[in-house]
Amino acid sequence: MEVLPHFSHVHPLVFNDGRSHESEEVYCCACGELVSGPRFSCVDCGFHLDKNCAEAPVEMNHPFHRQHNLKLMTSSPYVEGNTICNFCNNRCEKFVYHCSCNLDFHIKCAFLSYKFLVKDSRELVLQDKPISSECHSQELNRVLCFACQKSLLGSDYISPDSGFYLHKKCSDLPLEISHLSHRHHSLLLQFNSDHLPCKICFEIQLHRGLVYCCSICKFVLHIECVSPPPIIEDPSTHEHPFTRCLRELSFNCDVCGTLGNYVSYNCSTCSLMVHKKCISLPRFIKSLWHDHPISHKYFVVDNECTTHDCPVCHEEVNMACGSYNCSKCKFIIHVNCALQDAQWYFKISKDDFDKLLNAMLEVGTMNPIFSVRNMIKVGEKMINMEIEHFSHQHNLLLSDEVKERRYCDGCSQLILTSFYCCLECDFFLHKSCAELPRKKQIRGIFHQDPFVLTPNCIFICSVCHVLSSGFAYKCEVYLCKDHTCVRCAEFAFSCTSGGHQHLLLFYRRSLGGYCNACGLSTGTHSVYRCKACNFNVHYECVTSLPQTTWHKSDRHCLILTYHEDNDYSQYHYCDVCEKERSPNTWFYHCPICDNSAHASCVSRRDRFLKRGRKIRESDHPHTLMFVEKVYDYPECHKCGHRCMDLALECLDAECKYIIHWKCSTTFQLLQNGIIDTVALTVN
Template sequence: MEEPLNYGHQHPLLLLNEDQLIVADCSRCGEKVSAPCLCCAEHCGFYLHKVCAEAPLELNHPFHPHHPLLLMQNAPYLNGDYICDFCDKEDNKFVYHCSCGLDFHIKCALFTFNIAENNLKELDHVALQHPLVSTENGDYVAMCFGCWEPLTNYTHFSPDCGFNLHEKCAKLPLKLNFMYHRQHPLVLQFNSEPLSCKICTVTQKRGFVYGCTYCKLVLHIECLPPPLDLAVEDKRHQHTFTPLSRRVPYICDACGLEGIYVAYICSTCFIMVHKKCTSLPRIIKSKWHDHRLFHKYFLPDEFTSSDCMICHDEVDPEHGSYCCSHCNITFHVRCVTEDKRSYSIVSLENEDEMHHESSISVIERNDAGEATKIKHFKHMHNLMLSPFVGGYENSCHGCMLPISDPFYCCSECGFFLHKACAELPKMMNLWHHHCQEPLALISDKAFKCQECGHISNAFAYECCGCEEKICLRCVIALTPGAQTCLKHEHPLFFYRVHQEKGKGKCNACGQPRGVLCCKDCNFGLHLDCFALPIIAGHKCDEHLLSLTDHDDNSYSESHRCDSCEKCRDPNRWFYHCATCDTSAHVDCVFGKYPFLKLGSIYEETSHPHPLTIVKKKYYYPDCDKCSKPCEDVALECSKSECKYIVHWNCVTPRSLHSWSKWPM
């Protein structure tokens, strides 16, 4: 079927010459157009790159040989959006779609088609950049879609659509005879299934691989040895590695994982490793830990900790791992190097450790050396260390949780800080934050936590790059290592969502994906559920309510909330008073904004006077914006003669509005 000359557009199209200046987007691929290109003769805003206009309706792509790719105006999904399976960018423009679920931008499909056909002359219009040219995209170093090495290492193609490829990867042969898989040739392909590499056992998210369709086998480009490779020299290991020219199963001495193909041997050290492990950095600095980590082929006897700080599975002391000599902790090689953005290579063993500046200045210490009088840089007065003597009426101004441990307090203004919150540094790097920039400690600024989603104006860490903010509760809960929960007998550990432990339901609220999980039983909690205070007060009862994780009363009439008078799930956590037999939903006890400091000032409004954050309990004046009663958190004018009062939601940005996940 031949496409008409207007390429599916209702009006005729004109070809614009190279000397004509155009500022518009292509109606097929969405990228900026430049002449020569096609435009609508009726000037309705329709433009096409010449290459997009001439794109075939059906493409038999060599990298995807079993099904044709069909050019469609919209992806055949409910909302028409799709994610390109090669550049991983979301779009709703024209798409090359396969019945097996493969989707490609036009430019990604045509660019890789020319690569597969070795039509490098067709890429003359694509800029070939020198390795010294910076290729940083935002905060991330751009990577080659073929071998996943940094583009700064080699000369590379950099097309407008953001699909980048080394020149050497553009010249990869379509077929390859591999000495360890002789029965069939290996074909360069997209690995759309996706399958794990037979050499390193890692499943690559996207990019080129060599594969055998008949045997369901793929091999990463970087894992394959060069055809004439006899030895591998690397500065990170003091000796030369030689490839073993036989297919034998082995355990890599560098990372502890199984290998089947292509072992590399150091005859001096009597070790056998994967090819990629020949270049493992000896020293790294990871976001998971404050000190440098050293690669060891076996753990010394002084290391008593045998569990990885990331996956919490045992680290085999007889095989390679990364360890910290200061803290006696270990990491699996794959866990700590899985995300290239989460670590950096340290070149010198005697390089200075990163210094974290303390938030406090110590004024007095006791005989045990404990700081008893301090000055915190976020508070104007001195703070004194006080023991916890009972009572939950005060909250920490750092994390907004009730004071329950040894804490610092101010005798002049009623300011409280947990000892752990006070000792957090001014600046820190967080392993769970995607940006490469450090985060700075801030206070008294309303924000939405990027981890738990709660609104607060207490202490937080703000990224110096993207300005995202993370509350102290999440910073502390996500600190690597075991966490103690008073509602569970075993310690809890953080598991990333793709790990098996992090796929269950939260025991507190019943929603999926509790990330703090128990290794010994099927128990897991969300970050915000983990941070729930054990004791809380509410107007529905004169006593303090206790957080309860089960309801022993089988009488269904008792399964209701005494605050909102609606039913509650007896299998979900709630607050209860044993003296009065009063029960309440978690959300009913705390409301929508449990971590806003009442009585503090909020100035980011159009009102001429500063506003005070209040929570009305007994009388409900009408909001000056929407005229409805102010029953929950509101902003009240700090000047007594001005009767201005508004709901929090009526004057604050939508990004500072709360949501609820707890079942009512």
């Protein structure tokens, strides 16, 4: 009786030739497959290994990974326990061959890839006859070649019994090559365990597949890039052909402006040197980062841009190299920043570029959406004293007398500057809100067409995700539900803040750290950041925290305060929730009463729903009005709890109906995305 001590089990394993007629099915504890032949077993423990897995070496010197040996492990080597096989791309749930380079294989996959290498390719083709991809085009739509990771469509391929697919041409790949772009060492066919980018196309081939690699120099070429085309012609991007130069030569790409060290493509007519991937970059695009369409230029002179800083990374753009530019606005952006995310741009033709630019310029020059009924001259300036605005049925008068707690019916923020008011009803507009354009290109959301200003509605802003009432810029494309509030429609790439002495720059994705306003992690959210200091503020904290506001806990105006001057910890408490308050984050303060409060306690999620606006609910016959009770807290007719926050109250004096805003049908429909906007009742 043959006995095998095995590192994976505490007891010796006994050999079984598999010829018994026992009906019980057993599975190999190493590969997880049904054992149908010889195996080694511990019957008492129910532990079985098929003969091949039992005799697998504890360490394997794999020809596709010559840097280190692969070590056989009984389970995932990672703390989180999630291991993906670099051969088949499936999860490893049993034994795994592992290298510290984060290279992992099922035990069977390690054998298969090894056999593929050591087996003569001609023998492989003889055993597994090549199949034309035309015969099974639908089935092969998502199947990739194991070696080059390209689709099998359009090429003959082989599929050995082992279950992987291989182009016939890839079965003939040499294991070692010499290449003109790397003359110091030979390149070996290897797994790309370090996930290095190809030196020709600059793309990174993820986990699976093979590359030609020099591990000493960290030099990698994809299989298809070993022999790049000698000449590339693309009339849509450049009028002349580009010719390949296979030399190890440093150059600045004239298209994207970044460094290249190896293969370049040259246009001798224009004296251009470019990366292979940059030849096909779009010449005209519509970008999230600019209102107008932008075009690619190989260089930009000083009078064609007002700033040399890229709005995405905020680093200087080398104007002597390629960039995207808007000649109308003198705007400039790095090529790689503009094309960083496929959702940030789309390619357009030259004709579409001209049409779109003209349309955008017309939108930018449209008159404000009001007609003037009376104006006066102050010095050299004409002031519109009375206007007829599209959002209201009565004429509006200009006023500078800020006496009461008045909120704008456009942006729902407190009025502290000049405003238009209606003498017949409770309607107010900031002067700036009254002068907003009817159509506007929104930078925070990527749309081809401008958004249209829509009055008197309740909606959730698609940029800051805050529930708002009043004016919304709405996309009019069929089935699109995008809306933006007035605050986000005025998005800027930079801003100033009373909480910091330097200019803050917008970053669409945070670089890490904590928000200096609320103290929470910035995560991967959009932030305004100081380039010189470690100062970050969430986009929402900049746009959604008003400088001055009111709260029912204080009869005076509360001011947004950025630093706590009082060092005594007993004063670091919120006078609204009565909990401890960090002295290092922003808060609201009343200098008269010396009251302080968390910004989150004062500026709640419903802060941009104007009290006094009216709506109709489907489950109540009368008009309801937004209210916030200060002294008397009646019970909600739906949940029975007292209405201490925002509520909807019936205007019929005999009805006495009141519900929490969050208990309303309208709120539930908006919150669940069933509807995207609700019309306010005007009269």
